Amino acid sequence: MLPSKNSYTDIKEIVLARIRDHTWPPGSIIPGEIELAEEFGCARATVNRAMRELAEDGILDRKRKAGTRVNKSPVRHAKFAIPLVRIEVESTGAAYRYTLLNKKIFIAPAWLRARLSLGDSAEVLHLQCMHFADNTPFQFEDRWINIDAVHNIENADFTTIGPNEWLVNEMPFTDVEIAFSARVADKKLAEYLSLSIGEPVFTTERITWLSGTPITFARFSFGRGYSLKTRF
Amino acid sequence: MLPSKNSYTDIKEIVLARIRDHTWPPGSIIPGEIELAEEFGCARATVNRAMRELAEDGILDRKRKAGTRVNKSPVRHAKFAIPLVRIEVESTGAAYRYTLLNKKIFIAPAWLRARLSLGDSAEVLHLQCMHFADNTPFQFEDRWINIDAVHNIENADFTTIGPNEWLVNEMPFTDVEIAFSARVADKKLAEYLSLSIGEPVFTTERITWLSGTPITFARFSFGRGYSLKTRF
DNA sequence: CAGTGGTCTAGACCACACA
DNA sequence: GTGTGGTCTAGACCACTGC
Structure with a gap:
């Protein structure tokens, strides 16, 4: 012993x-x-x-x-902190600014229905917004919210507070799926993020559920040079 | 109660x-x-x-x-599995193939010395290799190993087994820093990964230490359409 | 069925950080 | 100092799963 x-x-x-x-x-x-x-x-x-x-x-x-x-395959697990954009920006010492670009209710397009397992006539609230750090574009947020799952959504105006922050405070969730990838800046994205068309854009996509019910799909596109770091 | x-x-x-x-x-x-x-x-x-x-x-x-x-700022932590490339490829059902492209000992360049806190005359082993899934390029690995920290490195030939897999089995480590980003394919990268020059490339960079001593810096560039997913 | 990990308990002492 | 979380113990019962 x-x-x-x-x-x-x-x-x-x-x-x-x-x-x-x-x-x-x-x-x-x-x-x-x-x-x-x-x-x-x-x-x-x-x-x-x-x-x-x-x-x-x-x-x-x-x-x-x-x-x-x-374990035979030495799978290491990396833990990443996924903070609110506002917190992320403010932690760099920069001033955070938020702008709502678009807000409209749609019948969910087919690709979204497939992603969220929604019915044919499901309605979604589509939002597009920008997050700035010291007035330079930091993140473009493209978000669809399943209206049926978030019933007091009509009362939220999203002009001063971003959908992410609103949802985190108002809407509980049980499951999240996150994906990271590199995408190409199209015309709109280039404009929003002050990039050239064709530039690489670090992108994260997130789907959240509340005990089986899909709540929201969001795609976040980050400005030039962004990188997500962790240490353990 | x-x-x-x-x-x-x-x-x-x-x-x-x-x-x-x-x-x-x-x-x-x-x-x-x-x-x-x-x-x-x-x-x-x-x-x-x-x-x-x-x-x-x-x-x-x-x-x-x-x-x-x-907690005031609802920081969620996402856990990502970081498996060996071989395991990752094989788990998709594809056949894994590995190729060593270059292997040479250098005096560490300035940028690497800065990243790893190495002395002026530190020697590093530089390796470049490819990982394929069913003969399509999956990942390009660009790796620098601090020779002083891995003393039996001269005996490793890396022609059949990748440096990642070799290091995981031979070299313990205590700290890891990982960063994810989107980069542009330059001429070489485009060639290796069968991309066009300028295409976005999902990139991860990793630095590992063994109780304060830097072991290795590696940059992994993934083929078209790769995305890293997790769910919790 | 039987063996292993999964969990819970009641109690104890310790370490840290705030007053 | 003193209260909080951090950890350990000895023992118990349970739940899953491989045989």
């Missing part, structure tokens, strides 16, 4: 070290919680927390009855 | 509901763990786990002595 290695962080370190030095090679099964608790001289709950967190990080794969294995 | 709401997931749901209906508005302090444990009729450890996970998700902000507050 190892002495005085009883914190869950210590156990994580030991386990990681054993994986790195191939004591427990990728794909291999590692001892059960009771056995490890005895070896480390701690309670099973402590081992459990260490192993659970390593599993969350994608290092281990745990299954009841089958035991705990070292 | 609420009856039969004693699992940590139940508690998370209740807390989220109270935040959504503004029982506990953003920025407000919420009751301590002992009080909540009494209210929910469960142990403090159970409340603790619920609150800890909500704090990890960025919903709550916890401080010893100061208590637990509802």
